[in-house]
Amino acid sequence: MELNLSREDAAFRNEVRAFIAENYPQEMCVPNPETDLTKEQSLLWHRILYTRGWIAPLWPKEYGGPGWSVTQRFIFEQETSRAGTLPPLAFSVTMVGPVIYTFGNDAQKKKFLPRILSGDDWWCQGYSELGSGSDLASVRTKAVRDGDHYIVNGHKTWTTLAQHADWIFCLVRTDPSAKPQAGISFLLIDMKSPGVTVRPIITIDGSHEVNDVFLEDVRVPAENLIGEENKGWTYAKFLLGNERTSMAGIGRSTRYLARLKQIVTTEVDEDDPAFGEFIREIARVELDVLALEATELRIVAQMSRGIDPGPAASLFKIRGTEIFQRITDLTHQAIGNYGLAIREHPVTANRFMPGPDYGHTATEKYLNSRKLSIYGGSNEVQRNIIAKAVLGL
Amino acid sequence: MELNLSREDAAFRNEVRAFIAENYPQEMCVPNPETDLTKEQSLLWHRILYTRGWIAPLWPKEYGGPGWSVTQRFIFEQETSRAGTLPPLAFSVTMVGPVIYTFGNDAQKKKFLPRILSGDDWWCQGYSELGSGSDLASVRTKAVRDGDHYIVNGHKTWTTLAQHADWIFCLVRTDPSAKPQAGISFLLIDMKSPGVTVRPIITIDGSHEVNDVFLEDVRVPAENLIGEENKGWTYAKFLLGNERTSMAGIGRSTRYLARLKQIVTTEVDEDDPAFGEFIREIARVELDVLALEATELRIVAQMSRGIDPGPAASLFKIRGTEIFQRITDLTHQAIGNYGLAIREHPVTANRFMPGPDYGHTATEKYLNSRKLSIYGGSNEVQRNIIAKAVLGL
């Protein structure tokens, strides 16, 4: 679907397209960028965008944002994701950055924001704990004030790419006697602090994306507290809203859908009993993408007229993840017998992987994408949110 | 699916088949027996079965049952429903009869059971009330003791075929101060009693199957109380279990599925874009029927070994109604443009109905079958029952 763009916006779109085509690093074009790149490789494109001034589309100009309109931001998002570029570090740019410039003090802004933009600091998210899952308010990691420090003890889990991280932003309990949401604070912790240990969690696709982070008597300077003590829940919710908005994933789904079509064309003969099923299911998911994209455009249009999108983010999260799971499922089915094979991690070119190149990541993508309906607030929780916030139930 | 039958059972099956073929009244072969027959027509087959001694397969021999084994009962059920015979009055034979012979006193047994078997009494069910639905324990119809009578006031609704009924069995509240389930009694009321009014409810398919039954100062002899006062909930639940067990409806679904196949073969060309969809969906529902039938056979086999089927009835109710709804849905789709038409009620041969005969009832069946997932305890309530009784949640 193409937007009906003004001449200015069309020119901007062309500029973005050309920039991507000319600058996206060849090194980053690997089968599965999310898992196959080293930390340094992952940062190449981040640094290019930084240099161009495009690294933080959502940030206000004063903190380093490009000052784009809602439509320009949408165009940028659409073009970069359709081209399949690896998004800049979401935990840094989309999540902790806005929290710092919205709720942080001047010293914090000055210390952290530039290094987020430049990619010098890699941030990870210390939200989930064992036994908390989608119920973030049940956080048990404790931070006890000790002079001008907090002493932090706890265990964070499902921490994405903590193995690369320089900093972690954490929800910690500072008032154990208060009601769940009331006693939480938002603390920034240097990953190099003594007492911080990272332990890999291997997921069912064999990859190492997430980790346990153990915090044992970690001394954190009190100046790393964001906003007020015990007000962390407010900042945490603000951050989650930002996280979910980007979850429609139209660009990604569009790319994977195009790939699926190509695989089906190559792999499934017209007289295969399941051929019609693939055609039908592809059409169905294509229409799902189209409808979600059209919905996103409606919301963007409303936002550009100043209308608050409200809890639309939950709708995007639910449908965006359902769609992508379906695409990866169909792709896994499309490669037939080769769906038995899975790459070994860490990935090297030396290991034999059967079947055509385009199928090599199909199985792990199918497995990996099962997480989408769980992480970031499970889809069940998102439906609860809509039931409450939209339907008033 | 055919059973592996013993020689005796096979002979029995043949006997049943032959009896149906020879005796099922031609008059009852109308497009939609459930709605198109008069009361007297509806009873023809009932009376034939009564004469043969086959009217009440589930009843103990002493009360007029045929004394069949579990397998014979199953065979009879399967053969009669596959042949498309109109089942005998369920409210009489399947529901109130067993309550009377299980919980009633000798006078009640003597008075009611023979007339149920002969078809002289037509019973309807006074369970649902406005605002109670699947929550039967919230019954508000009151029965106040007055000497050797109860004075009954209330409003029953969704009462199937009350327009034909001689008697109604009612849940009534006899102790308003007790907990919901504890203050309910099970009362038999003569429909000819002063103060009983029946008002038709036309459903969305245009038919008149259900009714409101208003009870205004109806004097009911106390001898019509089943069992003990305020213990009615026990009898009501016993009855519901019997109702649901028969809801797998394999025979009916098998017949309607065969008809659907024939309609698709006639109506949908192979080059119609949706042809493959019909083939696939028919295969899917056929497998659903097969799996449910195989499940029923497992349960029947367990029962014949003396194992309690437990809440399997809820599984049959859920899947049986989902399957039949799907078949009627596909049948409605299969007749294409003729799906716009609907018969007018009461049905007469004078009114023009377009399209081939086999499509004339497709639309009303689709509409009518929407009730199946609502009536008899909604499918949501059935899932609650399984969650509690089977899964222990």
Place this chain on the structure above:
Amino acid sequence: MDIQLTEEQELLRSSIQRFLREQYDFDERRKIVATDEGWSRRHWKSFAELGLCAAPFQESSGGLGGGSLATMIVMQEFGRNLVVEPYFETVVLAGGLIEDVGSAEQRQAFLPKIMEGEATWALAWAEGRSRYDFNNVTTTARRQGDKFVLSGTKAAVVGAPWADKLIVSARTSGGPRDRDGVSLFVVDRHAANLHLQSFKTIDGRRAAELTLMNVEVSADQMLGSDGAGVVALEATRDRAIAALCAEAVGAMSVLNSATLEYSKTRKQFGVALGTFQVLQHRMVDMFIALEEAISLTQHLNLSLAAQEPNGSKLASGAKSKVGYAARFVAEQAVQLHGGMGMSDELNVGHYFKRISSINVQFGDPAYHLMRYAQQS
């Protein structure tokens, strides 16, 4: 990008809304449906006076120039109120066809009466075995001098029993399933040798099966080029789908509100239905289905208005996706209303039936899903 209505469009919408609110509540509709004709000539006249019948037509045809967006606005409100008057048949189908392929004389002869609410029309394209295929025409039109002689049977013509004029597709050349050779004819409903057998439709309307036994039609009553009827019908279908999707969206939005409202007031097991999480999530899915249907419907109407090249493929896509969404919403609305949902007295069942009918008209969701898939 979203449809921000122009002042004119807002005016159109609010005038329809006001009229329907004041004059077309569910009881009034029930009375209309129960009449012999099954629709109200008085209301029809009012629609014309409000400018609805002229709204979509081009200004050069004497219309108000609102195009497909005007139709969308009208149909959505009609969907919300289950309006049974033959707007879709007369204005969207026949009017659209006449404006699209009619000669200057035909446009002049027919459109003013349509716009003024003085004539109603029906479109007879289907046949007993045609299913949703415009090519599949066995009705024949033989040329005889300056006349055509039509013979055959047309099926399920909604609005025919009381229409003034019919547009009939008939074969002037080619074999029974050829794409070429189908032509369209304007036929007077009272023409000699034309027989109608009327019946009621699921959604409270009237339809008829037509039997033509050598019906004579003057050659100047051919609509569009000889043999090019299928192309004209296909364009009609795209517009029809855009209108039906809008109507479905209107109906869905009422069902969603009614169900939500019901779930908040109706108690079961001592608490409001809406407190049960399973029902909450069901209603969330109904909400999502509606949002997506709105989006695709707007997208289709905008694409047709802009004459985008992939409009016909998109029409099939929308008919499918909106149709599945509407069926889901309608079935769940009945389910969540419980026994009440099955009653003819409540409006819910009637919305269900209108949606069932929309899903049959011009092809069901399964048909259009595969048509969408097959269009390159």
Place this chain on the structure above:
Amino acid sequence: MDIQLTEEQELLRSSIQRFLREQYDFDERRKIVATDEGWSRRHWKSFAELGLCAAPFQESSGGLGGGSLATMIVMQEFGRNLVVEPYFETVVLAGGLIEDVGSAEQRQAFLPKIMEGEATWALAWAEGRSRYDFNNVTTTARRQGDKFVLSGTKAAVVGAPWADKLIVSARTSGGPRDRDGVSLFVVDRHAANLHLQSFKTIDGRRAAELTLMNVEVSADQMLGSDGAGVVALEATRDRAIAALCAEAVGAMSVLNSATLEYSKTRKQFGVALGTFQVLQHRMVDMFIALEEAISLTQHLNLSLAAQEPNGSKLASGAKSKVGYAARFVAEQAVQLHGGMGMSDELNVGHYFKRISSINVQFGDPAYHLMRYAQQS
């Protein structure tokens, strides 16, 4: 009508259960998977000692005569414990084929070693472009005196890397997609000019792609009649499906119990997960899916045991329905376990992956649904 196990069958089941409970817990399995070979020869030997490898074979072949019901019992327990030893490949596929179409000499030469646990086998029927179609064979077998010379590539041969023997389908006549002309050959895994490229499978097993470059096979190693390989493979598939369905049922039952257990202990928002109605109904649907899968699996195995004429159609039906049911159960088990379900450390993900693998082997649910529909 239901399967009431005979005393012998009960004994078989309880002996497997005891062995697996004592010797094959999830940690033990993890260790086995992590070894070079990826399966345990020690356990394999124990299985043979328990009589599992001889269980399904006819007594005339030296087996225990348990037939498809014995296989069902074994595979269901193996499914419950995610056993990775090549029972399916060796006993069900190769053993079944040899017993079915092998000559007396071949049966005598091969079956005893299989039954005694002294040889493992793998079946190489698939090729890069064959998908699930046995006809689609480009590997050729040229006759040369008393030898055949095999050339071509076979894909995704599970169990091949450590198998002693392979059964390879190759074309002795006909065109690349002809039903006739495919023959089966017993090939030594160490044969000259046979190259294996090994890889790991999603479910922790080992498989290989075979490249045959003029591999010489003695003519008496042809299994079954010349050119009749497809028929033999089809019968093999029916048996394979019956076994895989039983395995899936075993895996599903563990997933259901684990999910139920987890939902009762795991708290979220202050209450046990299992108190949320949406999750309750999800688990009810998982329960129903399992019950139906059990029923169809038993029905299929009984039909095969009784050599019912529609066994092959039924096999496709069961593969489809059980496959969809298993996928649903597996996906929901992961979903309800939340983040834990994604972790390689928990067993849930491994059941998920075995089910994904079962759904690929010998055709996925969509393929078999349409094959079922197309079989008269």
